[in-house]
Amino acid sequence: MTKILNIYEKIENIVGTKYITDSEPTCYSYSMNCDTVLQGIPDIVVRPSNAKEVSEILKIANNEGIKIIPRGGGADLTGGAKPIGDGGVVIDLTRMNSILDIDEKNLIVTVEAGISWSELCDQLSKVGIGYYTGTTGPASGFSATIGGGLSNNSVGGGGAAMYGAVTEQCVGLEVALPTGELIYTGARANSFCDKQFTRFGLGPDYSGLFLGDVGINGIKTKASFNLYPIPEYAAGNTFEIRNIPESKEYEIATTLMMKWQHSQVPIHDFYYYTRNYAAYLKGVRLVKGWTDKKVKGSVIFYTTVANTQKELDDRVERIEKMAKEMQIRELGPSVEEGNLAKWFYDENGRWQWAHIYWGLVGADTTSCGTCLKCRTSQLPKYVELYADFNAKNSKKLLSLGNASADFIVFGVHPHYLDVTGGLSFTTNRDNREIQENLWKDLLTMQIKELGAVHYWMGEIIGRSLVDSGALSGEYYNFMLAIKKTLDPNGILSPGKFYLTDHY
Numbered sequence: 140m141t142k143i144l145n146i147y148e149k150i151e152n153i154v155g156t157k158y159i160t161d162s163e164p165t166c167y168s169y170s171m172n173c174d175t176v177l178q179g180i181p182d183i184v185v186r187p188s189n190a191k192e193v194s195e196i197l198k199i200a201n202n203e204g205i206k207i208i209p210r211g212g213g214a215d216l217t218g219g220a221k222p223i224g225d226g227g228v229v230i231d232l233t234r235m236n237s238i239l240d241i242d243e244k245n246l247i248v249t250v251e252a253g254i255s256w257s258e259l260c261d262q263l264s265k266v267g268i269g270y271y272t273g274t275t276g277p278a279s280g281f282s283a284t285i286g287g288g289l290s291n292n293s294v295g296g297g298g299a300a301m302y303g304a305v306t307e308q309c310v311g312l313e314v315a316l317p318t319g320e321l322i323y324t325g326a327r328a329n330s331f332c333d334k335q336f337t338r339f340g341l342g343p344d345y346s347g348l349f350l351g352d353v354g355i356n357g358i359k360t361k362a363s364f365n366l367y368p369i370p371e372y373a374a375g376n377t378f379e380i381r382n383i384p385e386s387k388e389y390e391i392a393t394t395l396m397m398k399w400q401h402s403q404v405p406i407h408d409f410y411y412y413t414r415n416y417a418a419y420l421k422g423v424r425l426v427k428g429w430t431d432k433k434v435k436g437s438v439i440f441y442t443t444v445a446n447t448q449k450e451l452d453d454r455v456e457r458i459e460k461m462a463k464e465m466q467i468r469e470l471g472p473s474v475e476e477g478n479l480a481k482w483f484y485d486e487n488g489r490w491q492w493a494h495i496y497w498g499l500v501g502a503d504t505t506s507c508g509t510c511l512k513c514r515t516s517q518l519p520k521y522v523e524l525y526a527d528f529n530a531k532n533s534k535k536l537l538s539l540g541n542a543s544a545d546f547i548v549f550g551v552h553p554h555y556l557d558v559t560g561g562l563s564f565t566t567n568r569d570n571r572e573i574q575e576n577l578w579k580d581l582l583t584m585q586i587k588e589l590g591a592v593h594y595w596m597g598e599i600i601g602r603s604l605v606d607s608g609a610l611s612g613e614y615y616n617f618m619l620a621i622k623k624t625l626d627p628n629g630i631l632s633p634g635k636f637y638l639t640d641h642y
């Protein structure tokens with residue numbers, strides 16, 4: 140207790156009384172994010188305003204041996220942004236939310252890591268000719284921050300088929316190392332270079348050490364990204380695959396997605412909604428024109444962009460020729476006829492394609508996410524795996540409100556897929572343990588049977604990877620050696636990758 144009082148005063152002197160608290164309700168609320176992984180309650184929550192303050196807090200934490208957990212928007216789904224076990228200090232980075240530089244000449248934007256994706260996209264769209272970051276963060280971008288997206292290797296908010304995960308568009312970072320030193324990675328590692336523009340050069344890609352690290356290797360305080368002018372012309376279309384057995388629907392969808400990827404025609408986004416998911420959206424009457432009669436099977440849609448109408452027409456013609464060769468049915472050109480792709484551009488603001496879906500699930504539902512990267516040709520195998528999992532666990536799933544493992548799929552640059560999904564349950568404290576066991580079983584099946592490549596490690600996915608023996612001893616030791624070098628006192632998010640009890 141003395142230790143905590145001691146650190147409280149020291150941090151208070153750095154950030155000011157208003158931005159630190161140990162109040163029980165606040166600390167309790169910071170023991171949660173969007174998932175139900177049972178984790179600890181911090182002793183202190185602090186909201187620094189700049190990188191120097193973050194650096195000083197880390198130095199104090201090292202001296203006092205107190206654990207630190209960085210947090211952005213808290214929209215993590217795998218237990219990332221909360222302590223493992225009670226205690227420690229959560230650093231909420233959302234006060235660090237400025238756009239620091241928009242370099243229109245060289246098309247680079249530099250921001251503080253606590254700004255949300257939605258704020259960044261909105262601000263960029265109003266500058267000059269209107270810009271965006273190509274891939275526009277995760278689908279939780281209305282609360283998720285740049286720092287969270289980079290730490291989780293996020294992808295899914297829009298633009299993924301053309302621009303990949305957000306980490307692919309990142310050209311450099313400012314990072315507070317666990318021991319408190321502030322460093323630049325990328326071009327600015329040369330202290331005579333005044334602007335970021337590439338991650339590569341000056342030696343290995345050290346930004347990579349902090350991308351997808353769930354914050355265990357350092358706290359990202361600034362990040363720079365490529366900028367792209369918002370394309371003037373955009374179009375998209377929506378197709379239904381039906382009147383065939385469900386397994387055939389997946390085969391057709393997989394073949395079409397591979398054709399699209401091999402063709403090299405620029406597709407901004409494409410999504411595949413399983414029969415189940417399409418039925419769900421129909422049930423909640425969210426998508427215009429998706430009546431019971433009109434949509435019975437699974438749905439696939441694409442969007443594309445161009446700089447001239449001629450270029451757009453040419454792209455649309457080539458993309459749709461491939462779709463029509465697969466004998467699948469166009470729902471109709473207008474939003475009212477069910478053209479979800481057109482809705483994406485006309486009514487949803489071109490980015491954050493999924494934001495209107497999230498309100499649907501309600502406060503009593505929790506998502507046990509198992510999102511992963513998948514080789515496109517491997518998709519039918521994942522379909523079988525989900526079916527096996529649901530069959531094997533049918534009784535338990537029934538007892539949990541008729542739950543089932545489900546997913547949707549989207550294309551990621553240059554040519555793989557993201558299988559987004561997992562299990563959704565009605566939240567109930569009494570059955571948390573059974574939910575968590577089912578979640579871990581699904582993750583373990585994905586890891587062991589199909590060599591799954593998950594990308595938000597958080598708590599539960601890190602644990603499942605280590606427990607299933609997926610990481611070779613040599614690789615595990617390599618990760619541990621890096622972590623020990625960067626964080627000799629093991630104070631930054633200890634336990635997230637199960638790198639021994641202490642790290």
Ligand SMILES: Cc1cc2nc3c(=O)[nH]c(=O)nc-3n(C[C@H](O)[C@H](O)[C@H](O)COP(=O)(O)OP(=O)(O)OC[C@H]3O[C@@H](n4cnc5c(N)ncnc54)[C@H](O)[C@@H]3O)c2cc1C
Binds near residue numbers: 172215216289360
């Ligand atoms: C409705 C919904 C939809 C989602 N859709 C997607 C999706 O499409 N794609 C996707 O990838 N994810 C998705 N997610 C998961 C999650 O929201 C994202 O991964 C998101 O990027 C997390 O950002 P955040 O700012 O909320 O991070 P947090 O939840 O605050 O933190 C996430 C992790 O990053 C660490 N961290 C945060 N900021 C920093 C920093 N500055 N420096 C170092 N470490 C840091 C935390 O310690 C934690 O381990 C979704 C979640 C929800 C609830």
